[in-house]
Every structure is written in C-alpha cells, then in structure tokens.
Amino acid sequence: MSPLPLPSWILALLLLSPMGVGAAEQVFLEPGRFLRQAFDGDPPPPKVLWLTGERRKQVSRILGHPPPKLRVRYWLRGQRSAWILEEIGKERPITVGIVIEDDRVVEVRVLVYRESRGHEVRHPFFTRQFEGARLKQGDKLDRRIDGISGATLSVRALKRLVRLALWLHREVSR
Amino acid sequence: MKPRLRSLVTALALLPLTALANGEEKRLERLEAQNRELNERLEALASMLEEEAGSPMHHSGGVIVGGYGSMKYTNLESGKKLDFHRFVLYFGKRISERVRFESELELEHAMAGASYSGAVELEQAYLAFDLDADTTLYTGLFLIPAGIVNETHEPTTFYSVYRPKVEKYIIPTTWWEGGAMLNRRLSGGWSVDVAVHSGLETSAGSDYKIRSGRQRVSSALADSLATTGRLKWTGMPGVELAATVLRQGDITQGQDPQAGGATLWSAHAILQRGPFGVRALIAEWRLDGDGPKAVGADRQRGWYVEPALRPWEKWGFFVRYETWNNKAGDNGGEDTRQGNIGVNFWPHPDVVFKAEYQKQSGSDDDGVLLGMGYRL
Numbered sequence: 001m002s003p004l005p006l007p008s009w010i011l012a013l014l015l016l017s018p019m020g021v022g023a024a025e026q027v028f029l030e031p032g033r034f035l036r037q038a039f040d041g042d043p044p045p046p047k048v049l050w051l052t053g054e055r056r057k058q059v060s061r062i063l064g065h066p067p068p069k070l071r072v073r074y075w076l077r078g079q080r081s082a083w084i085l086e087e088i089g090k091e092r093p094i095t096v097g098i099v100i101e102d103d104r105v106v107e108v109r110v111l112v113y114r115e116s117r118g119h120e121v122r123h124p125f126f127t128r129q130f131e132g133a134r135l136k137q138g139d140k141l142d143r144r145i146d147g148i149s150g151a152t153l154s155v156r157a158l159k160r161l162v163r164l165a166l167w168l169h170r171e172v173s174r
Numbered sequence: 175m176k177p178r179l180r181s182l183v184t185a186l187a188l189l190p191l192t193a194l195a196n197g198e199e200k201r202l203e204r205l206e207a208q209n210r211e212l213n214e215r216l217e218a219l220a221s222m223l224e225e226e227a228g229s230p231m232h233h234s235g236g237v238i239v240g241g242y243g244s245m246k247y248t249n250l251e252s253g254k255k256l257d258f259h260r261f262v263l264y265f266g267k268r269i270s271e272r273v274r275f276e277s278e279l280e281l282e283h284a285m286a287g288a289s290y291s292g293a294v295e296l297e298q299a300y301l302a303f304d305l306d307a308d309t310t311l312y313t314g315l316f317l318i319p320a321g322i323v324n325e326t327h328e329p330t331t332f333y334s335v336y337r338p339k340v341e342k343y344i345i346p347t348t349w350w351e352g353g354a355m356l357n358r359r360l361s362g363g364w365s366v367d368v369a370v371h372s373g374l375e376t377s378a379g380s381d382y383k384i385r386s387g388r389q390r391v392s393s394a395l396a397d398s399l400a401t402t403g404r405l406k407w408t409g410m411p412g413v414e415l416a417a418t419v420l421r422q423g424d425i426t427q428g429q430d431p432q433a434g435g436a437t438l439w440s441a442h443a444i445l446q447r448g449p450f451g452v453r454a455l456i457a458e459w460r461l462d463g464d465g466p467k468a469v470g471a472d473r474q475r476g477w478y479v480e481p482a483l484r485p486w487e488k489w490g491f492f493v494r495y496e497t498w499n500n501k502a503g504d505n506g507g508e509d510t511r512q513g514n515i516g517v518n519f520w521p522h523p524d525v526v527f528k529a530e531y532q533k534q535s536g537s538d539d540d541g542v543l544l545g546m547g548y549r550l
Binding site (some may be wrong): 005006007008010011025026071091092093099116120123126129139144145146147148149150151153156 | 207220223238266267268271274302304307308310325326331353354359363368370371399400401408409410412423444446447448449523
C-alpha cells in the first residue's frame with residue numbers, strides 16, 4: 001500500500017475537525033448597550049406599537065411579507081427613536097438596531113448575525129451608507145446603497161429594516 | 175324644622191344616591207380589573223405567538239426550498255434556438271444550531287434522456303459545520319471557490335444571457351467537486367478558503383481541455399486529489415477582490431503517462447460605485463507533461479472585462495470583451511475573442527429579462543440573444 005499523499009492527510013484532518021463545533025450566532029452589540037449608546041446612557045422606557053389593521057398592511061408592503069410580530073417595541077424621546085428589529089436574509093433572522101431622528105437615519109448597527117453567508121453587512125463600512133437616509137416617495141430610501149458581492153440577501157434584509165424603521169418613526173412621532 | 179331633623183332628612187334623601195355612586199365606583203373598579211386582565215391575557219397571547227413565529231427553531235425546523243432558472247432564445251448565424259437552460263431546485267435544512275445541509279439539484283435543457291441533450295445534475299450537496307462564529311467547514315459536494323460566477327451564478331446576479339465564456343472554458347463553471355473545505359472569515363473584510371477535493375480527469379482525446387475533464391463526482395477517479403486556496407477581500411461596499419490557486423498532482427488521474435500535474439490561478443475584481451460597475455477576471459492553467467505541450471494545451475487561459483451602468487434600479491446596461499484559448503501554448507492556436515453589448519431589466523430584484531448582441535471571432539456565433547431568469 002502506497003503512503004497517502006498530502007492532500008489526503010489534509011482532507012482527513014478537515015473531516016475530523018467538526019468534533020469541536022462552536023457557536024453559529026454572533027452577538028456584536030448587546031441590545032441594552034445599543035440603547036444606552038443611542039440615548040447618551042439614559043434610554044427612555046420602552047413603548048409598544050401594535051402592528052394591526054392598516055399599519056400591518058403598510059409594514060407588510062415594506063417588508064414584502066407579513067411581519068412575524070404583532071407588536072414592535074421602541075424607545076422615543078423627543079424626535080429621536082430607537083428600534084430593534086429582525087429580518088431574515090436567507091434563512092435566519094438578523095437583529096438590527098436603528099436610531100432615527102427627525103425622519104433621518106442616525107445609526108444602523110447589526111446587533112446579532114445568524115445567517116450562514118453575508119456576514120460583511122455587520123461592518124461599519126457597509127452600515128455607514130445608511131446614515132442620513134430618509135424615505136422618499138413610495139417609502140423607498142432616498143439614496144443608493146452599494147451592495148456586497150455574495151451578501152445580496154443580507155443587504156436586502158437590512159435595506160428593508162431601515163425603510164421600516166423610518167416608516168415606524170413617522171408613525172409614532174406624528 | 176329643627177337643624178338636627180333637617181340633617182337627618184337630607185341624609186335619608188341622599189342615601190340612595192350615595193349607594194348608587196358606590197355601586198358605580200365598584201362597577202368601574204370591576205371593569206378596570208377586567209380590562210387589566212384582558213390586556214395581560216392579550217400581551218401573553220401576543221408574546222406566545224411571537225415567540226413561536228420568531229424562534230430560531232421555527233426558522234430552522236423545516237426544509238427550506240428555493241431555486242433559480244433561466245430560459246434563453248438565441249438567434250445566431252449558426253442557427254436559432256429556444257432552450258429552458260436551467261431549472262434548479264434548492265433544498266436546505268438546519269439540522270442543529272451549528273450544522274446545516276444545503277443542496278442544489280438541476281435539470282438542464284428541460285429534458286434528460288438518451289435522445290435529449292439535457293441532464294439531471296447534483297450541483298451541490300454538503301454539510302456545513304459552524305466551528306465557531308467565523309469558521310465553517312463544508313464536507314460533501316460543493317462549488318470550487320474560483321472565479322466570479324461559479325459560486326454566485328443565479329441569472330439575476332450577472333449581465334448577459336450566458337455566463338462569460340472565460341469562466342465556462344477556463345475556470346470551468348459550473349464546477350463542483352467532492353471533499354472538504356474550510357472557510358475562515360477574518361477581520362477587515364478578508365476571508366480564506368482551503369479545500370481538498372476530487373480532481374479533474376482530462377485526456378489526450380479531448381486535447382486536455384479543462385472543461386471536458388470535469389468528473390462531476392459521478393464515480394469519479396480519485397487517484398489524484400486537488401488542493402485549492404482562495405483569498406478574498408470584501409472590505410468596502412461594492413468591492414470584491416479575490417485570487418485562487420489550485421494544484422492537482424495528475425490532471426489525468428494516472429490515465430496518461432504523457433501528462434502530469436496542473437495548476438490553476440485566477441484573480442478577479444468586482445467594483446460597484448453608485449450606478450457604475452466593472453467586473454474583470456483573469457485565469458490561467460499550466461499543465462505539465464509532453465502530451466499537453468504537444469497540442470499546445472500546456473497553457474489554457476483567458477480574461478474579460480465588463481463595464482456596466484445601472485442608472486435606475488430596474489435597468490442596467492453592459493459591454494463585455496473577453497478572450498480565451500484552450501491551446502495557448504507554443505504549439506497552440508489563436509485566441510477566441512468575443513464582444514457582448516446588452517441590457518438587463520429587473521421588474522423585481524428576483525426576476526430578470528436580458529437582451530444582447532454578441533460577436534465572436536472565427537465563428538458563426540454572432541447574433542442576438544434574449545433571456546429570462548428568476549430566483550426563488
């Protein structure tokens with residue numbers, strides 16, 4: 001029997017490595033910390049907005065599907081609101097924190113990422129593109145967001161959530 | 175009437191009213207309590223429903239079904255054809271929190287059988303293990319991490335009716351192999367893939383053409399495995415830079431003593447800024463041995479560049495120039511050159527219609543192409 005060539009040994013090592021599988025979910029920022037950062041260390045108490053009736057229809061239109069939740073929790077002080085929303089890119093929900101002030105995006109942060117592809121959306125170089133964005137006619141974003149190759153579905157999920165946060169902010173601040 | 179008597183009479187007169195007020199107060203208290211209880215029940219019900227709808231197990235519990243497909247009409251000097259080229263079904267399932275299964279089953283050219291040109295192909299079927307938040311191990315049948323469209327090839331993701339010829343004849347997409355691949359995502363937008371997998375089996379009969387060497391993991395000869403490495407950078411929005419190197423000890427799986435090892439290297443760039451975009455790729459194979467050298471197949475290479483403009487979300491325009499040669503060695507022949515100019519229309523992000531004009535050197539494959547594609 002001839003000795004196994006190097007690629008075979010590497011293959012064997014790779015096949016044995018799942019023995020130590022770890023966590024798939026990645027928490028980049030705890031929601032509580034996100035809220036403290038959004039309100040200078042002193043977040044207001046949460047409020048609840050029910051997604052029923054006409055509001056549910058509008059939310060479904062923005063997301064492209066009915067929302068999985070009946071209520072959305074939000075934090076509002078003056079004209080600044082913070083939202084912690086979830087949306088599935090391909091398979092699993094991405095948790096995103098969004099701060100809105102005066103109908104404009106102040107900050108977008110990926111708090112928890114669970115998808116198998118598209119992790120690049122968590123980086124500030126991507127989320128910074130949303131800063132200052134607002135809704136234009138048809139509840140679309142007023143600017144083009146450059147995508148990330150291979151992360152199309154996660155990029156689209158984040159764009160939907162930012163549009164939704166802007167729309168919800170308008171609902172609670174009028 | 176004496177004052178004491180008057181007070182008594184007044185008190186007696188007000189007694190029913192006081193009793194009425196007390197009764198109303200109690201009724202209001204009861205209603206408030208009921209309202210509180212109803213609210214609590216409603217909150218509990220909503221929480222339960224949301225928990226069920228939003229729990230990871232709900233999303234991962236079932237089999238996920240998806241897919242993509244494309245139909246193409248070609249009106250070339252060589253002839254006219256209408257072809258439902260690809261019908262692909264995706265099945266995936268998250269087996270546990272850290273283990274998932276993904277697969278793609280494809281029917282090509284609508285019909286498969288002895289008298290048809292179509293085929294049923296298993297393009298992907300692998301288990302992916304998340305070793306930690308930034309490391310994934312793939313085992314099974316997976317796509318080789320080389321080029322632009324080999325891994326991301328849904329028709330909505332690229333211009334032109336057909337994939338670039340360089341990626342078809344040099345990479346050669348769609349290219350899958352069986353084995354194991356480790357993917358590590360690093361900071362700053364870098365990622366690394368290392369794979370050990372089944373290899374190609376080219377032959378003198380096909381002039382050692384790379385594309386004809388794909389064994390498709392169908393009782394594939396495994397005398398000579400291949401090793402692939404890719405470094406990728408996606409550290410800016412709209413930018414992807416990547417390079418791949420693949421080495422196989424014997425490109426004919428020991429079937430041809432006149433041939434030997436082979437090395438592929440490829441590099442590509444994707445740049446998208448606002449409405450402007452450009453894709454560029456270069457790839458080259460070097461084949462060892464006198465057999466490939468004798469027919470000029472010891473070098474097989476190609477490159478393309480594709481500037482594009484997407485002034486509106488639903489419309490995009492592109493031009494592409496590409497050149498490739500599967501006999502680019504000293505004893506080989508001339509490069510084939512091809513130019514394409516066309517338009518994509520996306521009525522929905524997951525649906526595309528395409529139209530283009532194509533001109534190719536040294537062939538009668540000049541003409542108009544139309545296509546439709548979708549992703550589920």
